[in-house]
Amino acid sequence: MRLLHVYSGNLYGGIEVFLRTLARLAPSAPELTHEFALCFEGRLSQELREAGAVTHLLGAVKVSRPWTVWRARSVLAELLRRERYTAVVCHAAWPQALFGPVVRAAGVPLIFYQHDGLNGRHWLERWARVTEPALALSNSRFSAQSLANVYPRVPWKVRYLPVPLPELLPGPVERARVRAELGASEHQAVIIQACRMEEWKGHRLLLEALGRLRTLPGWALWVAGGVQRPQEARYLESLEALATELGIRERVRFLGQRTDVPQLLRAADIHCQPNLSAEPFGIAFIEALQAGLPVLTTAMGGPLEIVDDSCGRLVQPRPEPLAEVLREWVETPELRRKLGAGGPARAAALCEPGAFLRGLQEDLQELTAKGRAA
Template sequence: MHSGNLYGGVESFLRTLAREQRGAAGPVHAFALCFEGRLSRELREEGASVTLLGGARVSRPWTVWRARSALAERLGRERYVAGVCHSPWSQALFGPVVRASGLPLVFFQHDALAGKHWVERWARVTPPDLSISNSRFTAGTLRNLYPDRPWKVRYLPVAPPAPGSGEERAKARAELGAGEHETVIIQASRMEAWKGHRLLLEALGRLRHVPGWVLWVAGGAQRPYEARYLAELEAQATELGIRGRVRFLGQRSDVPRLLRAADIHCQPNLGPEPFGIAFIEALQARLPVVTTAMGGPLEIIDGSCGVLVAPRPEPLAEALRRLIEAPEERRRLGAAGPARARELCEPSVFFRGLAEDLRTFSSRGLS
């Protein structure tokens, strides 16, 4: 169960569930969403069962009642192993419905939890039978919501992309105006301030006299405040004198292709990333990763495949300068990426672990 009106890391994970579950261990995943959009379309393209519950908005209580009724009808019509909520919002709205159906309730934790937001307080009312956290970092905050509930850590599955070619790389770079010998730095993320776009621009402003680099920013505004943020970033790039070297690419569905065409991945978060599928995808593309030393990336990036820095422009600029000027170092770090990604996020390992987690219900007498 999920809202489905936005698209980011959680939605990418759900699509991976739909795609990789064929032939994998454990139960088949069906999806219940409130909103039609990119996620629902992609899930259907993968052959998954998608039920639309109706656009539920807490400010309109009748829409919540309608969505809950639709879910109750669905749960009563089909046989399921468990109900899984993928955010405090969906836990608050739909956890009681799952509980009333007699199914085990699972909370899949994708973000750090403070336990103070009204949605989190509402979600606390219906504790799950099991919580699954996407990193040790996020699991450390679970006590703020469910201090006495059993939990597991499962790194998210990220399937490796199809191999690219030198011709494909050259074509993508040409489409976006990157020269053959330019160093392409890429950030692919939601258009959220805590993802560190401002910090990256400030660091690159200090490198405006260093030749041979360009920046691609993949990710578009999905809400009004994100559109305002994007306009601020464009203005910042102009003020720093680097606007001609920065390409804002908007929302993209070909991020793996862009990663294979780039040379450095940089997402210098100002707040802790819960996990970071984007970092895994960059490792799979053989890119050295530069990010700030906090949150989930501390469990992903080490000296074999990337560089961790303090969230300040000076150390970030210095790390980027070193990699811009040292192609051998970029290749060395990038070469270790695919093995590191497989170690953490091999889909078959995730599905086996999830199957084990769900089997705990029968051993505890839940059905």
């Protein structure tokens, strides 16, 4: 079976990590072939090619410039005429709106992969509604609950994203090296947040909680995630100013964009990403669980399906409860180690790659069987 994944490719976050993972998993599931069609060159296209994946470039698109949409659609239409695919998967509303009609016109089964909650009011979602897919795959039950706002009649399934273990797991020597490079002592409790530099990810809330712990010794914060857009640069400046205002700036390291997040996670002691609005799923939480870190986040969205009492805590999005749990974990290494020990099994139960690939193959077999019956 041969799949074509269609996406924009200009930024880098959870969807991009998922697509990169599919490319890297290809040798373990030769019955599924994954190809990719992107509009923009960037980190994603580079990583896909490094993984050996066939990557087609449709051309840069701006909806405000209709000729770029027409040109990219023409490139995709020609690709679908030239090649035979079992199905085409559009990831998120933007590619579904722009390229769904091309796929339907070519007579190829269309799958919509839902990576976000949908309210049906945004102009992109109203545009995407025009072209119904044959199947929708949702990245969580939370996301799936909102699918009917755009596609009330489309059959759907929940498929948690696959998150493989890093190929090389760093040991104690590597952990000590990373901590030394970043100025963390052996006895400090290092808190890490590794995600895109977006306000709803809760960086400010975490700083406000840690501001309440400024007299508590023995902790440091690493913030991994780089600026990708102008508004993110302004946001980062505001976070740096807030850390200074709270009197904790010397204990906070803003690390920028990193390609060694697995190493950072295994060198840290606590994972905290206190979202201010609902995360549709959250690959970052799964990666932290794999690394054996206790996970602290806010009780909303996809993390409600990921984090339980065996591996972390869920709190309300306020500084006080966040600070209370962080204080307890900083002061009690045995507790955070116990919670961290439950993480790998929890991550495997949700996001083991083999289970995802088998489920995806079943979805495609059902889809093609329905197509033959029709």
